[in-house]
Every structure is written in structure tokens, then in C-alpha cells.
Amino acid sequence: MNKTEIEKYLSQALNMALSMNGESTYTNSFFVEVQEDGFLFVPRTPAGYLIDDELYLKIFIIANASLYPRYTLLKQNSAYFVPIKTEDIHVQRALFFPWFKGISERLVISNLTEYILKNKANQIKIMKNLCVDYNKVTGIVIAGNSGSGKSYFLTYLLEVLNSMSELIIVDPKFDSPSRWARTHNIPVIHPVSNRSKSDFVSQVNDALSSVLSIIYERQTILYENPTHEFKHLTVVIDEVLALSEGVNKQIKDSFMSLLSSIALLGRATRCHLVLVSQRFDFNAVPVSVREQANVLVQIGNISSKTIQFLFPDLNPEGIVIPIGKGTGLIQIINSEHPYQVLPLLTPTFYTERGIF
Numbered sequence: 001m002n003k004t005e006i007e008k009y010l011s012q013a014l015n016m017a018l019s020m021n022g023e024s025t026y027t028n029s030f031f032v033e034v035q036e037d038g039f040l041f042v043p044r045t046p047a048g049y050l051i052d053d054e055l056y057l058k059i060f061i062i063a064n065a066s067l068y069p070r071y072t073l074l075k076q077n078s079a080y081f082v083p084i085k086t087e088d089i090h091v092q093r094a095l096f097f098p099w100f101k102g103i104s105e106r107l108v109i110s111n112l113t114e115y116i117l118k119n120k121a122n123q124i125k126i127m128k129n130l131c132v133d134y135n136k137v138t139g140i141v142i143a144g145n146s147g148s149g150k151s152y153f154l155t156y157l158l159e160v161l162n163s164m165s166e167l168i169i170v171d172p173k174f175d176s177p178s179r180w181a182r183t184h185n186i187p188v189i190h191p192v193s194n195r196s197k198s199d200f201v202s203q204v205n206d207a208l209s210s211v212l213s214i215i216y217e218r219q220t221i222l223y224e225n226p227t228h229e230f231k232h233l234t235v236v237i238d239e240v241l242a243l244s245e246g247v248n249k250q251i252k253d254s255f256m257s258l259l260s261s262i263a264l265l266g267r268a269t270r271c272h273l274v275l276v277s278q279r280f281d282f283n284a285v286p287v288s289v290r291e292q293a294n295v296l297v298q299i300g301n302i303s304s305k306t307i308q309f310l311f312p313d314l315n316p317e318g319i320v321i322p323i324g325k326g327t328g329l330i331q332i333i334n335s336e337h338p339y340q341v342l343p344l345l346t347p348t349f350y351t352e353r354g355i356f
């Protein structure tokens, strides 16, 4: 379909579904213009309808469904106004709907070990058309209900990160991250039957405190040489919520404060946090930790309730969430990626060893 054909198709879809008291392209009330990175809805003003967030959302829902799977519209939190270069005041503004071509597509890796060997340095491929540069990642948070595919995605990340970063793994459930680490000869901090929960969290605090010392040392080096490049160091914590529940207040407070310091100071010194939890409310991690993370992943059931901690401003209405295991939403916040939430399908991979 060429540009004019899409414009015609979109106009038709909007004429039929918008129901704005008979206002349509036939009454010359608006027109649609297709661009490379999205389309414009240009109202002719004064208009007999309100040009507000509600109208923007309605157009989003109609257009996103009509364009699927040729284009995926990128959901905005409110109406996205753009000025139009013209002297005609009646059409000097438009609502912009950014898109990318196609839909989010799952990456399927037939041999993970071979894939890692060929993987480009510092690149974490997440979907066929989505890749993250680890140099630009501060922290990754992964939320999702039980059975949604968090551990599966974490195993993929561990495998990829192991080739580019030193890893410190904390596994309160003594589950799949521990099994993965055993096959890679990487130490794991996990609970043991003859020690108390508080003792276990203290052990975690010791590890976090050593990471903080490394951050301070690295800061001193950076002070002398601002371009110094450090090796990545990543603290991976599975099921964070399980760590902060049922331990004495002092130990819990130290845990929270250490996490916060690492999240805030780790950015420049290449010390990262990868955190997994069923949810990221203030009981799981301090708000600052959530705010510092720049890769946000919500897997499993998506509703305004489940996304309230990672995407508090997002209304998920109208976003096409793929169905199947390991699907949900992702947002990557850095200069390379648009500041938007995308439908996510986590990679499916096969290994010779069998981790699960």
C-alpha cells in the first residue's frame, strides 16, 4: 500500500468509527497525512468536536487496530500535538501518532550457546526488532505474576549478560538462577536450611556493600580519568519481594538503602541492577530504585492494576498485547529508543544442557 492508499484507508476507518456528530473527511472536518514515522490527524479548526486526550485515545484505538499488523502505533500518555508549517490558521496543528513498521516479533534461538558466541559485544537482543546496548542500561526490572515467564526471561538475560558482565546472583527461592549458575560455575547467594532469614539477607547486604565500595573506587578513578571504561558488574536479584519480607527492620532498612545507593550511583561506573519481582511496590524496592531503572519489563497479565508500579502514567487500553508465554510490555528509556512502551514477546531459546 502506498502513502495515499493508507491515508484513504485510515480516513475511512476514522469516518466510520469516530462518530463525531457527523463530522468526517466528507464534511471537510479533518484529514489524515501519512509520514515515515507515523501519521497526522489534522483537524480543520474551529472544529465542532473537542480536540483533547479523549479524542486522541479514540483515534489511537481505531487506527492501531486498523493498521495491525502492518504498523504498530506507539502509545502516548496524552494527546501529542505538533505544529504544521503553514500560514493557514485552520490547519496549523495536528495530532501525531508515531508508529513503527510491522509488529513486535519474538526472537527464536535454536542454540543459545552458539548464539552467545556470535552475539555482538554489549548488545542484548530482546526481540527481532529490538536490541539494547548494555552500555546504556542502568538497571533492568522485570515484573509479572507467577508463571508468566519471569524466570525463563531471566535465564536468557543471565546467559547474555554472562558474556559481557561480572555477575553477583542472589536467589531467595534457590531455584532456576541457582541451577543456571551451577552449570556456569558462578557463585550464588541463596538461603540455606541451617541459617535464619535475617542471616541470609545480611549476607546479601554484605555483597551489596562490597559493590558499593567498588562504585566508590571507580568514582575515584573516573575523577582522574573521566573516559575510563570499566567492566560491567551486575547484581541480579530474583524475587526481590521475598528478601524484604519477614526480616528484622534494621536489616531490611540496610538492604533498601544499599539497593538505593547502587541504583543511584552505579550508572556512571557500570554497576547495574537486574531485579525480578511479582510486583514493584514500595515494599519490594525503594521508589528511587524503580525510577533509576531504564529497562522496564512487565510480563503476563497486563491491566491498569498490574502495570501501576512500573508504568503509572500508562493507560494500556488499545495496545495489542501478544498472547502466549512470556508476553507483555517493555519500555527502554535512553537516547536511542523512543520514550514509549512496546508490546513484548520474550525470546524462546533452546540449550543442550536444559536449565529448567
Ligand SMILES: Nc1ncnc2c1ncn2[C@@H]1O[C@H](COP(=O)(O)OP(=O)(O)OP(=O)(O)O)[C@@H](O)[C@H]1O
Binding pocket: 144, 145, 146, 147, 148, 149, 150, 151, 152, 153, 325, 326, 345, 346, 347, 348, 349
Ligand atoms: N519466551 C518463552 N518462550 C517459550 N516458553 C516460555 C517463554 N517464557 C516462558 N515460557 C514457559 O512458561 C513457563 C513459566 O515460566 P516461568 O517459570 O519463567 O514463570 P515465572 O514467572 O518465573 O513463574 P514463578 O514466579 O512461579 O517462578 C516455563 O515453563 C517456560 O517454559
